[in-house]
Amino acid sequence: MKVNLLNFTPEPEKTVSLAAKLCYSDSTIGELEDRVKESSQEKFLGKIIKMGHLSVLEHASFVFGIEGISRATSHQLVRHRLASYSQQSQRYVTVSSPEYVIPGSIKKDAAKRKRFETEMKRIYRLYKELVEEGVPAEDARYLLPNAACTKIIVTMNARELLHFFNLRCCERAQWEIREMATLMLSLVKKEAPLIFRDSGPSCVAGACGEGKMTCGKPREIREKFRQL
Numbered sequence: 305m306k307v308n309l310l311n312f313t314p315e316p317e318k319t320v321s322l323a324a325k326l327c328y329s330d331s332t333i334g335e336l337e338d339r340v341k342e343s344s345q346e347k348f349l350g351k352i353i354k355m356g357h358l359s360v361l362e363h364a365s366f367v368f369g370i371e372g373i374s375r376a377t378s379h380q381l382v383r384h385r386l387a388s389y390s391q392q393s394q395r396y397v398t399v400s401s402p403e404y405v406i407p408g409s410i411k412k413d414a415a416k417r418k419r420f421e422t423e424m425k426r427i428y429r430l431y432k433e434l435v436e437e438g439v440p441a442e443d444a445r446y447l448l449p450n451a452a453c454t455k456i457i458v459t460m461n462a463r464e465l466l467h468f469f470n471l472r473c474c475e476r477a478q479w480e481i482r483e484m485a486t487l488m489l490s491l492v493k494k495e496a497p498l499i500f501r502d503s504g505p506s507c508v509a510g511a512c513g514e515g516k517m518t519c520g521k522p523r524e525i526r527e528k529f530r531q532l
Contacts, residue, residue, distance in 0.1 A: 307487040316364035323360040361463035374405035376450035388459040395442040402428040403453035474505035475519035504529035
């Protein structure tokens, strides 16, 4: 799996602060912009986020390039509707070589891994044969498994990312999307540390939101994400 931060709103925290200050001031945008440039944002942004005034976070967007995830994970990812996605098409792009994700529970057992990889190679071999026989890639792709690798570019604003991390960084999330979300969080924290300071699963900033389904490790998880 490879996750890159391709682009983001320049000075995202200043942009968010400017939007928030505008809501409570009769000054011009130019005047407010000068004030934001000259002042620290830490206390103000902390107050805004604690108040739940999260709409201002929508002015900061982040673009990720993600490779080497399975279709099983991309199907989960695109269920987050407040985002933009551009995914490599299995209809127009013919697979040239087998690329697939092996779950850890299978990879750690040599015999299971061998059976898994044998089946994957058989599927991809049949796929290639069908394409070579004139079957359109858009039809041959029906063979391809959930394990098949994909590439996708994702754009989310900071507010949606907070929600995304809350759900997908949790230990209760599926392992692959949890790994991907954690990598995404580590990248945006470098560019907007104040916005994402307490980001991660719900137990980072408060109580576990999973109820009886809790992993039972809130202290460990809290420490992990605060050190991210």
